[in-house]
Amino acid sequence: QAQLQESGPGLVKPSQTLSLTCAVSGDSITSPGYYWSWIRQPPGEDLEWLGYIAYSGSAYYRPVFSSRVSISRDTSKNQFALRLFAVTPEDTAVCYCARVHMDQTQSMKSHPSKARGRWGQGTQVTVSS
Numbered sequence: 001q002a003q004l005q006e007s008g009p010g011l012v013k014p015s016q017t018l019s020l021t022c023a024v025s026g027d028s029i030t031s032p033g034y035y036w037s038w039i040r041q042p043p044g045e046d047l048e049w050l051g052y053i054a055y056s057g058s059a060y061y062r063p064v065f066s067s068r069v070s071i072s073r074d075t076s077k078n079q080f081a082l083r084l085f086a087v088t089p090e091d092t093a094v095c096y097c098a099r100v101h102m103d104q105t106q107s108m109k110s111h112p113s114k115a116r117g118r119w120g121q122g123t124q125v126t127v128s129s
Contacts, residue, residue: 001026001118002024002026002099003026004022004023004097004119004120005023005121006021006095006097006120006123007021007022008021008095008123008125009125010123010125011125011127011128012087014088014128015087016087017083017085017086018083018087018091018125020038020095021079021080022036022097023078024036024078024080027099028078029053029055029075029078029079030055030075032055033102034054034099035052035055035099035101035102036054036071036073037049037051037098037099037100037117038050038052038069038096038097038098039095039097039098040094041093041094041096041122042092043092043093048062048093049062049108049109049112050065050084051065051069051071051082052100052108053080059071059072068084068085069083069084069085070085082095090127092125092127093124094123094124095122095123095125096119096120097120098112098118098120099118100115100117101116101117104117
C-alpha cells in the first residue's frame with residue numbers, strides 16, 4: 001500500500017514562497033496511470049485541488065493558481081513537491097498530498113473529497129508575519 005507523508009515549514013511569512021514535500025513509500029511516483037496531487041483546506045472551507053504531477057512528469061494546475069503554483073518531482077528520492085509563491089494570510093490551510101488513478105482525476109479536480117485514492121495525513125501551513 002502506498003503511503004504519503006507531507007513535510008515542510010508550518011509557518012511562512014507573507015510574500016514568501018511556501019515549499020512542501022511529499023515523500024512516497026510503497027509505490028513509485030512513476031507508476032503508470034497515477035497522478036500525484038496537492039490539495040488544501042483553508043479554515044472553514046472545502047478541500048481545494050491545487051494541481052498534480054502525472055506519472056509521466058507532466059504537471060497540471062488549477063487555473064486560478066497557475067501563476068502561483070509549481071509542482072515538481074525527484075524520482076531518485078521518490079517524492080514530489082509543491083511551491084506556492086507570494087503567499088498571503090488567505091493561503092493558511094491544511095495541505096495534503098494524494099495519489100489517484102487517472103480515472104479519478106476529474107473527481108480530484110472538482111470534488112477532492114470524493115476522489116478515491118491514497119492521502120497523506122496533512123500538514124498545517126500558517127501564513128503570518
